[in-house]
Each structure stands twice: as C-alpha cells, then as structure tokens.
Amino acid sequence: xxxxxxxxxxxxxxxxxxxxxxxxxxxxxxxxxxxxxxxxxxxxxxxxxxxxxxxxxxxxxxxxxxxxxxxxxxxxxxxxxxxxxxxxxxxxxxxxxxxxxxxxxxxx
Ligand code: HEC
Numbered sequence: 360x361x362x363x364x365x366x367x368x369x370x371x372x373x374x375x376x377x378x379x380x381x382x383x384x385x386x387x388x389x390x391x392x393x394x395x396x397x398x399x400x401x402x403x404x405x406x407x408x409x410x411x412x413x414x415x416x417x418x419x420x421x422x423x424x425x426x427x428x429x430x431x432x433x434x435x436x437x438x439x440x441x442x443x444x445x446x447x448x449x450x451x452x453x454x455x456x457x458x459x460x461x462x463x464x465x466x467x
Pocket of ligand 1: 412413414415416417420433434436437440441442444446457
C-alpha cells in the first residue's frame, strides 16, 4: 500500500514540470503567430496544413530541398504511407494546398 502511494505521489510530482513547460510553449506560440498576420490567410492555412500533416511520421521536410515535380511524386508516396499507417489520407483540397505550398517554396 505504501509503495502504491509513493508511486502515485511520484507521478504527481513528475507531472507538474510537464504542465509548466506546456504553458510556456503556449506563450511562445502566441508571440510567434503575431507577425504572420500580414501574410494572406490561405498561405497560413497551407503552411499549418503542411506542418500538421507532414511531421507526423518523420521530421518536417524542408520544402527547398526538392523541385516541384519531385514534391508531386513524394505526395503520391506519402498518401500511400498514410493509408498503410491508418492515418487519414489527404483530401483533394488538402493535397492541392500542400502541393502549392511546397511548389512555392521548392528548389527551382
Ligand atoms: C503515415 C506516415 C507519414 C506521413 C503522414 C508523411 N510521411 Fe513522409 N515518409 C514516410 C515514410 C515511412 C518515409 C520513408 C520513405 C518511404 O517509405 O517512402 C517518408 C519519407 C519522406 C520523404 C523522403 C523521401 C525519400 O525518398 O527519401 C519526404 C520528402 C517526405 N516523406 C515528405 C512528406 C510530406 C511532404 C508529407 C506530408 C504531405 C509526409 N511526408 C507525410 C511516412 C509519412
């Protein structure tokens, strides 16, 4: 019984620093978002979609590392990877927004 209680306390104590770190992260995010408001909303949406959908299984790839045509092919492969991993594949509109974002920032 005593061991259980000790473990429980240990968990509680371990959880406290985690929460405070999250709170700090949230603050940082707010301040980073402010300057981006001058960009158009759809560009922000596309970037959010890209960062949200393309960093689930690996680090976020750098758009400038590939040419537009290569991104097009990569997206086909990634759709298959998502299906295999039971991650909802990109909808047509999401696919187009991400491809446009990648193409805009791609290596020319
Ligand atoms: C379901 C998991 C998953 C998601 C989500 C995912 N990928 Fe991948 N990705 C992989 C795997 C697995 C690999 C390893 C290479 C392979 O199997 O094709 C990879 C490799 C890559 C590579 C390296 C390709 C190469 O030939 O070395 C790029 C670039 C890439 N992904 C881009 C993306 C982009 C852009 C998105 C968002 C649209 C995305 N990934 C989303 C699983 C994923």
